[in-house]
Amino acid sequence: MASSSGTTADNTIVSLQRYPFARRSLEEKKRVKELGPDQPDLQIQLQTSDRGRAYTRGFSWGSYEKRSWLSGCTVSNSFYCFPCLLFQTTGTDNSVCMMVEQSHGESSSSQATKRRRTTSPQERQRIAEEVCDTILGHTKQRFSFTNHLVSATLLQSDKFAHYNKTFPEDALTSTVNAYPMLNGNKLKTELSLIYSKDEFKACCGAVDLFHLFMENNLGEVFSETVTLLKLIITTPMTTAEAERCFSTLKRIKTFLRNTMTQERLNALAVLLMEKGLVTEITDLNQKVIDKFAELKERRAKFMFK
Known part of the structure; x- marks a missing residue:
């Protein structure tokens, strides 16, 4: 713990307010850490009363001994939380106690006051950019996995005639990469057979096709296709239904x-x-x-x- 009475040291309140800790270099931060909180002798006198008795409260060195994180400022006669001051957010007030002596002949007593700081337009823009970058980063991470959506195009009945002529190799590759448990060669063989049969072209959607397999006991014959149908049917587009179930x-x-x-x-x-x-x-x-x-x-x- 270091004690300093000047205002030119790196660990003083005035220095940290003018040149914030977050903007300093690594060497300067190490210097502030070695110096510790600035704990000067403060000229604080506060007239208070309790239960009809008037008494004067003043500065005591015991405050520094009991609270090693406490720092003082001789300019404003205030106590500050030193860690809060180092890692503060611009626009917040980290003063623990604002006790300014009202001298110069106006009054013999002192009273506590509060200091308010306003955020500059540049700081607001910086905070807004950080928030927007965070939101964009989480959004990109949330929707980065979209290969499973391509698998639904393999079982669209209105495209079976086109797939019978030109097999969708790219969609099949993306599907196998998204669901490694599927056998790509067997799935390709089953899909080629499905595309060539008119009975399957009459189905409207994955649910109807799945019911057709179950009603005709074709689950073992088209095992990979049935597995893919189960994945497509049970994959929710949103979490609203699951949230309603928990409610x-x-x-x-x-x-x-x-x-x-x-x-x-x-x-x-x-x-x-x-x-x-x-x-x-x-x-x-x-x-x-x-x-x-x-x-x-x-x-x-x-x-x-």
Whole structure:
């Protein structure tokens, strides 16, 4: 810890305010670190009162001993947080206590004041550029992986006739790179067969094509195509549906209703998520009542004497 009473040292409050720590060279930063916080003798006198008793508060060297991070300024008679001053953000006030003595004949007492700093237009522009660069960087990183979107073009039924003449080699390569678990040669053979058959051209979308394979027990024959269809169908375009599912679970499994089996939780979640389909079922309430009535009695029988 270093103590300095001048205003020309590198670790003084005035020097750090005029020439911020972040803009200094590595050697200058090491110099400030070696000097430590500037802790001069301050001429602070503050008249205060408590419960009708008036007394004077003044500067004490014990403040520096108890708080090694404390730094003082002889110009403004203020205490500052030295680490906060080094790593401050422009426009913030790091003074711990602003106690300026009101002398020069106006008054014999001193009062605490606050200092406010305004951010310059150049600093605002610099902060805005940093925020925009951060947003652009995260956006590019989020959407850098787009090869999986190309795989959907392989199973568009309206392009089967064109693919039958010219096989989409580039789309197949991108798909295999995006999903290494697929066998590229076998997938190419299956797709070539699909493109040449009129039965598959009548399907509208990946879901219809997947249902066609399942209804005709073609899952083992077109195993790679079925795997690709599952990936395409289950890959969400947005996370809104997943977020709604979590919100639904929060409404079902509350603090007061926390002891339920996984089977019951899944059933209640499906009923709430698919409430549109539930409302279309005729006589649902009556069927639930009849089902519950057919169950065995759960009430214990007590015998009274």
